[in-house]
Amino acid sequence: MTHKMHYGTVTEALEAFRQQGFTIDFNLKENFISSNSGNFEADEFEIVDIYRYEGETDPADEATVYAIASNSGIKGVLVTGYGVALDTVSAAILRKLH
Numbered sequence: 001m002t003h004k005m006h007y008g009t010v011t012e013a014l015e016a017f018r019q020q021g022f023t024i025d026f027n028l029k030e031n032f033i034s035s036n037s038g039n040f041e042a043d044e045f046e047i048v049d050i051y052r053y054e055g056e057t058d059p060a061d062e063a064t065v066y067a068i069a070s071n072s073g074i075k076g077v078l079v080t081g082y083g084v085a086l087d088t089v090s091a092a093i094l095r096k097l098h
Contacts, residue, residue, distance in 0.1 A: 010079065013051040013065045017077050022048075022067045024076030033068075035076060044070045 007013040024035050032039040049067040066078040 007051055007053075010051075010053045010063050010065055013053070014077055014079070017049070017065070017067045020067070022069075022075045022077050024074060026068065026076045026078040028078070028080065033078065040070065040074075044072075045074075046070075048075075 007016060024037070027034045029039065033042055033045065034040075045068045047066050048069050051065040053063045053065070062081060064080050066080070067075070068078055069075045
């Protein structure tokens with residue numbers, strides 16, 4: 001995995017990833033990664049690229065955008081907070097992705 005670009009905002013990162021085919025919006029739920037098409041185990045995916053956004057004045061603006069892909073070709077984005085905003089369950093799932 002290599003970090004390819006720097007984006008000014010989370011929105012710019014999401015748009016760039018969508019243009020690269022990462023079109024599914026994923027969420028972290030309990031012990032799995034969830035989308036409209038179902039739930040997946042974290043170890044089914046690998047991180048293709050990461051973009052971390054740090055808010056200039058508000059720590060609540062801090063986010064990480066992950067472009068993730070499965071071995072079967074499912075590609076999408078996962079947006080999480082980090083630091084204080086990241087709960088222990090989410091952190092455990094992200095460790096499985098790494």
